[in-house]
Amino acid sequence: MVLSAGERAAVAARAKRDLLRTIFAQGLMALVAALVAWGVAGPAAGVSALAGAGAYFIPNACFGLRLLLDIYRPGGANPFTFLFGEVLKLGLTVLLLWAIVRVGGDHIVWPALLVGLLCALKGYVLLLMFRKLS
Incomplete structure (x- = not known):
C-alpha cells in the first residue's frame, strides 16, 4: 500500500493525537x-496506589514518547523499535514493582497498589468511554 504525502501526514497527525491522549488518560x-x-x-493507600x-x-x-519521536523520523517507525520498546517497557515495569516492594516493605497497601496499577493499565478505557480514541 502506497500513501501519498498528504495521507502520510494525516496518519502521523492522528497517531500523534491518539498517542498523547492515551498517555494523558493513563x-x-x-x-x-x-x-x-x-x-x-x-x-x-494513596501513596501505594x-x-x-x-x-x-x-x-x-x-515508550509512547519514543514512538512519538519515530513518527517524525525519516522512514518512520519500524517493527524492531516497537518490539524492543515494548520488551523494555515491561522489564522496567517489573523492575519498578520490585523496587517498590523492596523499599516500601510493610508500608505497602497491596489492594491500593494493585488498583493503581490496574487503573494505569486500563487508562485508555476512559478514552473509549468518551469516544475520543479513533
Whole structure:
C-alpha cells in the first residue's frame, strides 16, 4: 500500500493525537486512583496506589514518547523499535514493582497498589468511554 504525502501526514497527525491522549488518560486514571485510595483508606493507600500506577505509567509514557519521536523520523517507525520498546517497557515495569516492594516493605497497601496499577493499565478505557480514541 502506497500513501501519498498528504495521507502520510494525516496518519502521523492522528497517531500523534491518539498517542498523547492515551498517555494523558493513563496519567489521569493513575491520579484518580491515588486520590480515591487516599480518601478511602488514608495516605499509605494513596501513596501505594500512586506507586503502583507509576510503575506502569512511567515506562509506558517513555515508550509512547519514543514512538512519538519515530513518527517524525525519516522512514518512520519500524517493527524492531516497537518490539524492543515494548520488551523494555515491561522489564522496567517489573523492575519498578520490585523496587517498590523492596523499599516500601510493610508500608505497602497491596489492594491500593494493585488498583493503581490496574487503573494505569486500563487508562485508555476512559478514552473509549468518551469516544475520543479513533
